[in-house]
Amino acid sequence: MRELAKEELNDCKERLIEIENELKILLLPKDPNDEKNVIVEIRGGAGGDEAALFAAELFRMYSRFAERNRWKVDMMNLNENGIGGFKEVIFMIDGNGAYSKLKYESGVHRVQRIPVTESGGRIHTSTATVAIMPEAEDVDVQIDMNDCKFDVFRSSGNGGQSVNTTDSAVRLTHAPTGIVISCQDEKSQLKNKDKALKILRSKLFELEQQKAHDAEAQARKSQVGTGDRSEKIRTYNFPQGRVTDHRIKFTSHRLEDILDGDIYEVLDSLIAADQAAKLSNMQNEL
Known part of the structure; x- marks a missing residue:
């Protein structure tokens, strides 16, 4: 009976610690942007066509994640390279809490694999920024429209092929x-003008947030990554079927599932x- 009571007491203590940590997390300051939709911008980086192909795979990864959450994906701009890759793609994910889930994805994503264009079988490293x-x-x-200049041109597809015969692109x-x-x-x-203004608004908002973060340098040290586009955050290694997030030393061998x-x-x-x-930082400040 004593042993049983001791086990129950230990279980209660462990549960009490868990509840205490959960309460502390609830008391952490909330990010006011967490419930917002997100605008995602992916650009092929180092690696030419291979980087563009990887950018297209990242677009598919986030699109599939949105589908799993029953969120809507709205294409805003796409610049293809003619072989299925994306030099640049901008799209919106419309869903409750999208930013709270995806805000850690900003930065440089790196892929290591043998490109389809590589005849010698060598592994190449390419990058894409998110x-x-x-x-x-x-x-x-607030955008002052006097600061904005709009030019219109004819939309075109791969290889300069005309998509429509009017100057609808902005x-x-x-x-x-x-x-x-x-x-x-x-x-x-x-509609293209409205989408361009929506992207501009989010970019200006991001710049303002960056200034605020820079003014709170100490607080930023307690966060996972800085959200800087130049920060290498993750590697997708195809020969090993491995995905590694360098910020938290996380490794998974579920490459196909993740993509x-x-x-x-x-x-x-x-x-x-x-x-x-953040909890550690908050306790240090007390």
Whole structure:
């Protein structure tokens, strides 16, 4: 009986510690952007056509993840390379809590594999950059239309093939920041203009957030990664079937599943590591 009572007491103590940690996590400051939709920008980096092919695979990974969550994917701009790769793709994921899940994905994603164009069987390393931006509303960012220059041109597909015969594509240049955005996915010039402004708003919102983060350098040290696009965050190694997230030393050998959108394990590990770091930082400040 004594042994049983001792085991029950130990179980209660362990459960009490778990509840205490859960309460501490609930008391952590909430990110006001967590419930927002996200605008995702993926660009092929080092590696030419192979980098563009990898960018297209990352787009599919996030699209499949959105499908698993019953979120909507809305294409905003696409620049293909003619062999199935994406030089650049910008799209929105519309879903409750999308930013809370995907905000850790910003940075450089690296792939190691033998490209289909490689005749010698050598493993190449290529990269693609991912930027995750919360959708910004008019109340978040005010845009002075006098700062915006709009140019219209004819949409074109691979190899310059004309998609439509009207000047429906839009190029937006924001004079104060030098940001240039092109949208040609819609057949309507007005819809492309609206999408370009939506992307610009989110980019300006991201810049403002970056300034705020820089002003709180100490707080940023407690977070998993900086969200900087130049930070190498993850490697997808095909010969070993391995995915490694360098920020938290996470490794999985479920490469195919992850590229098919099953990224829950990676994201949950990142969220847990970020919460643990913030809790530690909060306790140090007390």
